[in-house]
Amino acid sequence: MTGREILEAASSFVDEEIDEADGLYAINSAIAEIGDMALIYDNITITTKGDRWEFVADDLLSIVEIEDNHGNLIQNYRERSGQVKFVYPGRYNIWYRRLPRPIESLDDTPELHAAYHPCLVTYLAYWFKKKDDDENPDANFLYEKFTVDVRRVFSQINRKRTPVKVRVVR
Numbered sequence: 001m002t003g004r005e006i007l008e009a010a011s012s013f014v015d016e017e018i019d020e021a022d023g024l025y026a027i028n029s030a031i032a033e034i035g036d037m038a039l040i041y042d043n044i045t046i047t048t049k050g051d052r053w054e055f056v057a058d059d060l061l062s063i064v065e066i067e068d069n070h071g072n073l074i075q076n077y078r079e080r081s082g083q084v085k086f087v088y089p090g091r092y093n094i095w096y097r098r099l100p101r102p103i104e105s106l107d108d109t110p111e112l113h114a115a116y117h118p119c120l121v122t123y124l125a126y127w128f129k130k131k132d133d134d135e136n137p138d139a140n141f142l143y144e145k146f147t148v149d150v151r152r153v154f155s156q157i158n159r160k161r162t163p164v165k166v167r168v169v170r
Helices: 003-014 018-037 114-131 137-157
Strands: 041-046 053-055 059-069 078-079 084-085 090-098
Touching: 003 018, 003 114, 018 078, 018 114, 018 137, 084 090, 114 137
Parallel strands: none
Antiparallel strands: 041 090, 053 084, 059 090, 078 084
16 A cells, blocks of 8 residues: 555545645654564675674664675674674675665555555554544544554564474373
8 A cells, every 4th residue: 555545544534634744744653653563674785894893774673694695694793783793804694674664755655564554544543533632532442453453463474484393292
């Protein structure tokens, strides 16, 4: 869904037109609130001389894995505040988790898993009702629904889909 489709769905839900500037702001607020649960991964290649701190990215949350230029996973590095330090010089491919980026216009599609898009509609409806009346019980219900739905989607897309070994004791 694009931001515009999210805005139209929320407007339809609340039976009123939501201003585009407010809609964009609220959608970006929802994206920020989903945050790390969006499970967005990125990678960057760094060439280092070793034993010095190298900047990775502003939006880095955590490093998932690092490969050397031969594709071997490495463990001998340190991570701190968006920076990484390697023992040996070389070229490293760093896979990391980051926050989702806000959309710049309503014609953009949020870089979230599609399963999160209905959550954005719910958040936008909440935001509109809350803006209109701070004590609106519908707004509180919609916010609760948003948080529950975000956790449900997160657990669905974060599931491990590998066979599980069960130890049987007789």
